Amino acid sequence: MIKFDLEKNQRKILFEQVINKIDSYYSNTKSYPTTPSLEINHIRDYINTQNLQTSVNYKNAINHVLNGLENYSVHTPHPKYFGLFNPRANFSGILADLITATYNPQLAAWSHAPFAVEVEAKLIKEFGEKFGYKSETIDGVFTTGGAEANLSALLCALNHSFPEFAKNGVFGISKRPIIYCSEQAHHSIHKAAKTVGLGYSSVQSISNDEGLKIDLKKLRNQIQEDIASNNFPTMIIGTAGTTGAGTIDDLVALRTIADEFGLWFHVDAAYGGGAVLNKEIKPNLKGIETSDSITFDAHKWMSIPMGASIFLTSHNDILSKTFRITTDYMPKEANSLNIIEPFSHSIQWSRRFIGLKVYLSLLFFGWDGYEQIIGHQANMGGLFRKKLLKNNWNIKNETPLPIICFTDDSIVNNKQFSQKLLDAILKKGKSWLSTYPIGSLNTFRVCITNYNTSEKELDELIEELNEQRKLYLNNI
Secondary structure, X not given: OOOOOOOHHHHXXXXXXXXXXXXXXXXXXXXXXXXXXXXXXXXXXXXXXXXXXXXXXXXXXXHHHHHHHHHOOXXXXXXXXXXXXXXXXXXXXXXXXXXXXXXXXXXXXXHHOHHXXXXXXXXXXXXXXXXXXXXXXXXXXXXXXXXXXXHHHHHHHHHHHOOOHHHHHHHHOOOOEEEXXXXXXOOHHHHHHHHOOOOXXXXXXXXXXXXXXXXXXXXXXXXXXXXXXXXXXXXXXXEEOOOOOOOEOOHHHHHHHHHHHOOEEEEEOOXXXXXXXXXXXXXXXXXXXXXOEEEEEHHHHOOOOOOOEEEEEOOOOHHHXXXXXXXXXXXXXXXXXXXXXXXXXXXXOOOOOOOHHHHXXXXXXXXXXXXXXXXXXXXXXXXXXXXXXHOOOEEOXXXXXXXXXXXXOOOOOOOOHHHHHHHHHHHHOOOEOEEEEXXXXXXXXXXXXXXXXXXXHHHHXXXXXXXXXXXXXXXX
């Protein structure tokens, strides 16, 4: 009979092998190219060298996996990864994932993992307070990602507007629910509408004003048109840090419009919500404290390993109304206690201890440590803007968050400019950035997500950009 535990001496050897290898990677991430080879046949051939039918040498198996990750991944922990919201994971979060995998608590039932469930409950309360909710109204749940949190928000909005929705679903609704968001909003909103059975056409994507915020006049007009068309305006979604340009919608004004028409007001603060942890940039989220619900991704600005998101709400009864269910087979040991069973409080049933990555990080570094780290990254964003302007690059977005969209106005009309420069930079593998369209312009997009990114890395990126721009001009 095969022994899944392995022998103690085998475990020790393999632990040491893994720890030595990943510690070397963690210590020397900058020595790796940011961009992997994307030759799909090479990748598949490498994977297919292994026969999954029978056991292989354990050490060789580990080396196979680690070498595959090193050679065929974009190295998002790299300090010159300036791409999407994929930060370097802090060390406490890495330890937390190891601990969670070993103890493997099942958070579906309170009685099976009381410590873990209560830790997450404490964190939900503290995050709610950070966002400005009243303590007695706070509720929420850890989710696998922002998409699940946004889906939870939509389900809560539907159950709030249609008390029989949990029982009858869309068949019990006489008027079509409409969801409103900016054109810049995350596409998980559309996915959520599709998932719950409303369909994409129930989402009204409102165009933006010149500042890339949702156009409030057009929003109000669209709501009035939908009412006249016998639809049922249900939910407004404001974005606090759009994926592309980092824009923060006017949350105060959105609350006013939501109240005017009786809509649920949700804020997708998956990335930008981290601003509440720094007193200097927190005021940019004014109005978020008046929302009905919030999406926040700890695995973004808090540098927590994937994935760790949070759904928060200021309605402490809505999650139970939305997800409450009873079963005969779930454990009953906690029935006499004043607790909420997690399986009846969220989309998930079997649940991992997601919150430990956040809890251990706060035990290590505290809210004070996060204030410093988030302030550092915001400052690096401001410094990069100054360096771009000094080197004759033109910034095309306006945000307090460290997301910078820029181009060269003297060349931008040449449609090949942005892509050719980007391809050349990615091919060298020293930095990773992306492009993003703003209006008719295809701008470069830099997002500072790594707490180790310093002025040195910014100068190196500027040097690469300037060099490739010069080469491009010499060849046209």
